[in-house]
Amino acid sequence: AQRVTQPEKLLSVFKGAPVELKCNYSYSGSPELFWYVQYSRQRLQLLLRHISRESIKGFTADLNKGETSFHLKKPFAQEEDSAMYYCALGQGGSEKLVFGKGTKLTVNP
Amino acid sequence: KAGVTQTPRYLIKTRGQQVTLSCSPISGHRSVSWYQQTPGQGLQFLFEYFSETQRNKGNFPGRFSGRQFSNSRSEMNVSTLELGDSALYLCASSFSRGLAAYEQYFGPGTRLTVT
Numbered sequence: 171a172q173r174v175t176q177p178e179k180l181l182s183v184f185k186g187a188p189v190e191l192k193c194n195y196s197y198s199g200s201p202e203l204f205w206y207v208q209y210s211r212q213r214l215q216l217l218l219r220h221i222s223r224e225s226i227k228g229f230t231a232d233l234n235k236g237e238t239s240f241h242l243k244k245p246f247a248q249e250e251d252s253a254m255y256y257c258a259l260g261q262g263g264s265e266k267l268v269f270g271k272g273t274k275l276t277v278n279p
Numbered sequence: 280k281a282g283v284t285q286t287p288r289y290l291i292k293t294r295g296q297q298v299t300l301s302c303s304p305i306s307g308h309r310s311v312s313w314y315q316q317t318p319g320q321g322l323q324f325l326f327e328y329f330s331e332t333q334r335n336k337g338n339f340p341g342r343f344s345g346r347q348f349s350n351s352r353s354e355m356n357v358s359t360l361e362l363g364d365s366a367l368y369l370c371a372s373s374f375s376r377g378l379a380a381y382e383q384y385f386g387p388g389t390r391l392t393v394t
Contacts (some may be wrong), residue, residue: 260378267314267378
């Protein structure tokens with residue numbers, strides 16, 4: 171069965187510190203992985219997807235198939251990064267996303 | 280371009296009643312997916328529609344149903360409401376099928392409370 175695990179419900183860092191939000195997945199096929207973000211009082215929105223290998227707002231995520239992980243990283247956290255972050259797994263040929271429970275990131279001044 | 284809109288935004292119903300939620304995708308988008316979000320279970324996939332056809336269905340009872348119209352607008356219906364159906368229902372649209380190629384855009388959600 172497909173499963174996404176985000177082990178930290180809450181993560182608190184200081185401004186300027188590195189941040190890493192963990193995501194592990196379970197899927198027997200070829201995974202499509204995404205990070206979604208929800209800022210306070212805003213809609214859920216796509217942050218980045220592994221296939222594009224892009225950096226958005228300074229965030230990067232590398233798919234590690236050996237460790238079945240897709241951790242989200244940013245070298246220097248900013249206060250505006252405070253939000254709820256969801257890791258999601260997609261299956262080829264389907265629009266279904268399996269979401270992790272989310273990690274609430276708080277960046278303190 | 281207007282985003283995904285969902286109506287109503289808030290709804291209070293009584294156990295045993297039925298409810299219909301509406302989703303208007305971004306203009307030109309043809310794929311619509313629905314998710315249920317609860318504190319306990321998180322975000323769970325309900326179903327996906329494309330070209331008026333249900334393409335995928337999540338693991339929910341038959342009380343949950345949906346449809347898509349020719350203009351891509353979608354509705355979902357929940358019959359015989361239970362207290363556990365209280366949740367935020369999110370709709371997402373994308374231009375076409377294929378998560379890797381087409382970004383899903385989420386609506387603000389409909390908050391359903393069952394009493």
